Amino acid sequence: MLLAIEQGNTNSMFAVHDGTNWIAQWRSATEPNRTADEYAVWLAQLVAMVGLELGELDACIVSSVVPQSVFNLRNLSRRYLGVEPLIIGENVDLAIPVRVSKPSEVGADRIVNAIGAHICYPGPLIVVDSGTATTIDVVAADGGFEGGAIAPGIHLSVEALHSAAAKLPRVALKKPDRVVGNDTVSAMQSGVFWGYIALVEGMITRIKAERQEDMTVVATGGIAALFHDATDVIHHFDPDVTIRGLLELYRRNSGSRP
Missing domain, CATH: 3.30.420.40 (ATPase, nucleotide binding domain)
Structure with missing residues (x-):
């Protein structure tokens, strides 16, 4: 199952996709200093509410406009999901032309x-x-x-x-x-x-x-x-x-x- 994380300056969204449908979505206030362990405790309780466990999530993709949070989100995926996350802007091929003077x-x-x-x-x-x-x-x-x-x-x-x-x-x-x-x-x-x-x-x-x-x-x-x-x-x-x-x-x- 895929854990998709979209983090804005004010709110963050965590969503789970089972390969066919989105089965759960949660939102929280964006806190740049929240650690991977804190994310894991919070997320484990939410996935349990829909009958899942963190260990069932075996893929992760992250989009964040808060650079200081990316480190902790990466560690969340590595430690608790056991996978290297795809992070937009780092290790993801966008597969579309970005026609601006400074794409980065x-x-x-x-x-x-x-x-x-x-x-x-x-x-x-x-x-x-x-x-x-x-x-x-x-x-x-x-x-x-x-x-x-x-x-x-x-x-x-x-x-x-x-x-x-x-x-x-x-x-x-x-x-x-x-x-x-x-x-x-x-x-x-x-x-x-x-x-x-x-x-x-x-x-x-x-x-x-x-x-x-x-x-x-x-x-x-x-x-x-x-x-x-x-x-x-x-x-x-x-x-x-x-x-x-x-x-x-x-x-x-x-x-x-x-």
């Missing part, structure tokens, strides 16, 4: 998303991933990664307003009923939510104009569930883009196609 600087999450989206959606794509940062990336019709844009995530905007302005409270992230707020909280919620929508719409419009081609837009990431139905520029909301990309990379690099 592209985050693992962006490459994995490009692969995961290309598997399901034909033609040129724009992939919007909403997390700690918002990435808006271009995937060519042949699956090649062609760059994109990185902006602050919507949660960062909320925290920045609260932290930098003495009189502004911390507000819940939600879709407001009106664009024009009638108090401070509703005004902040409108500015953050609809401002974020405007950012996404504006970037997609500019990318399409620059490339002069029709493109399918796929949104993923936890925050995308909140805003994807508030705009018509997003064609698909697909929360499984990243995990699908990890599975495909494992299959391409292991020679296994279950």
Whole structure:
């Protein structure tokens, strides 16, 4: 069984694939200093809840944008699974063209998303991933990664307003009923939510104009569930883009196609 680990700056996902289906997924807060032993204790309890043992996991692939965590995740796989993990950016053949000036600087999450989206959606794509940062990336019709844009995530905007302005409270992230707020909280919620929508719409419009081609837009990431139905520029909301990309990379690099 495959253990797939996708680690972002804020949250990490651990998922198990049995060769046919994903049978379990768990999320935790990203803690860069968590040791391999701590991961193992936590993970052993979770896999037991679905009737498995750590020893049944015999393959591992890791995508992480937190370099200081990779050492501990590698040791988790070596010590408790008994396998050398595949780590995006280290020992994994991406099997797609990365058409940017410095391919080594592209985050693992962006490459994995490009692969995961290309598997399901034909033609040129724009992939919007909403997390700690918002990435808006271009995937060519042949699956090649062609760059994109990185902006602050919507949660960062909320925290920045609260932290930098003495009189502004911390507000819940939600879709407001009106664009024009009638108090401070509703005004902040409108500015953050609809401002974020405007950012996404504006970037997609500019990318399409620059490339002069029709493109399918796929949104993923936890925050995308909140805003994807508030705009018509997003064609698909697909929360499984990243995990699908990890599975495909494992299959391409292991020679296994279950």
